[in-house]
Amino acid sequence: MGSHRRPASSGLDRGARSATLCVLSAAATALGLVPAGATPSAPAAPQDDARAEVDRLYAEAERATEAHNKAAERADALREKVTTAQDRIARQQDRINTMRDAIGSLAGAEYRSGGLDPSLALMLSADPDDYLDKAAVLDRIGTRQAGALKDLRGAMRRLSQERREATRDLAELEKSRVAVTHHKRAVERKLGRARQLLNAMADEERAAHERASRSGLVPDLGGAVPPSARAAAAVAAARSAVGRPYVWGANGPTGFDCSGLMQWSYAQAGVGLPRTSQAQAHAGHRVPLSQARPGDLVTYRSDASHIGMYMGNGQVIHAPYPGAPVRYDPVGMMPISSVTRP
Template sequence: MAAHRKPKQARRNPFAVRPAARTATTLALAGAATATAFNGTAAADPVLTPAQIKARVDQLYQEAEAATEAYNGAKDRTDRAREELDRLRDETARRTERLNASRSVLGAVAGAQYRAGAVDPAIRFALDSDPDGCLERAAIDRLVGRRTAAAVMDVRGQLAAVDGLRDRAGRQFEDLRERRDELARRKTEVRRKLATAEGMLKRLEATEPGAGTGAGAGTGPGAASGPGAPGRGDGRAGAVADAAGATAPTPRAARAVAYAYGALGKPYVWGATGPASYDCSGLTQAAWRAAGVSLPRTTYTQIGAGRRVARSELAPGDLVFFYPGVTHVGMYVGGGRMIHAPRPGGVVRFARVDEMPFAGAVRPA
């Protein structure tokens, strides 16, 4: 009888978890914990204080300035590549025309030889009634043939070289265009961040009037201080009084400073070089161009375009640079002040040199 009994089954513990179930439970708990963490983070986003919002806006202004200067540099290199490509195309066309002319000459010589019956030179010499003339003509034919062939080979070689240069220039142009497009996308992203941050700042100002201006407004390129603050006029009177005792070291520097004064109140626009609007390096480039000095396009190249001067030696016309990445520039006008194009939404105005982290200064030739 015992042989026909069912095997005794182990009593199942209702609280025990089978391996598969244990794995599923672990994953479920992990997912729940992760979701809770994310939800908790989203729910626990700190409310930014006015000072934190202003600091964030200042940081975004710096990022925007850096992106603009990088974009300006890429655009400048792209423009030069396009000019070089056009030059190479023109040179290729000229050399191709010369090659075609050489081919025409060669074809005429070949046709003349064909019409002469392509007779063996020895037979022609034997049958010619003027043997001396025949020898002379043969020598000339050989000389012309050699020179024509050499000319054709030379032009072909030049054309091949130009084709190679044109191909390289084309590849360079494509590369620069891709970089420019990427920088444009970066600039768009920074603009979006700026719009978000400035929207926050406007909402803050709506609830706390005056929160976005005054001494606590930050130290970025768009910071407002002194007579040149946005909404308070362009600050000419106060700044001129501050700089009254300063003298430009050269007539050219004086002309550059005069140009900068004439730009006061004009809007900041991405990539603009005047005369209706400017970005920071566009203003300094235009001012010194009016004085007869050609400066590079960007802040990080302009800082190498002149003699370095110490902060204690600043004179009107000197270029003053800011931030560790050398992403902002203004023109010193004396009295501890500069004229600069601050940021999108701002205008060319006066500012104190100590408003931003000083990175260096140069005096253009």
């Protein structure tokens, strides 16, 4: 059987490879690819690639989470709107039925007093609009009958409009439901892949990643003061949440995603914030980072897909990603998009 071991390299082979490397390095330096005097950088270690991929998947999952939150918020609003419309339609239908009953009573009285007026017969038809179009030529309709029929026609038109709007909103609600499901699946896929990568890491590397994901001691926050009583209450709420788990799509009190933590914290101060980080970035007025005070919302990345609360002395509280509980981190942990004071 032949051996699968590679033959040992001779000194001549090593010299040739060394010369080739020098030529390639010189060419790279001449092309500006490698600074003069520097050697080509070594390829990234596999564990570094795995960590970078986990971080990328977490960032993408967070974007999908905020899209899920937005779709869910839209679905909730539409569901409430449809329910209100259905209640209103039912009341309107009851009113129309009452109006029809009243017109029927009037017709009965007419009949008992000597015959049914043709105008009332038309009032009881299925199409009062058609009757009004013909009423001008009948010239026998009285003021009372005309008023009753006009009210009925108006009520039926409003009911028809309400039904059209409700049908449209129901279709939009179904689209929102589909979007919620789509984004939820996207989050689950990305988080599942991240978990696979973490499980495939060597024990030492995985332990190092877990240590980096634990909440540490409370940092020195300096003497910065919140700009208002409600900001102070929100800061106190956010501090009380430190150590609670990241749960995607959750807004407390036992678990949070990034925007859910901001919404819950300000809710404890009696302030309503929108559900998503993108919307929260506009829930107040912008201030420069240099003027940030405790309680300000710090939005990250160009798409505002992550958010935290400024605590003072260059620190924020935020819900980082699955496996990492609510914690303090430096405000410059990732590119800042904006700072908003609710």
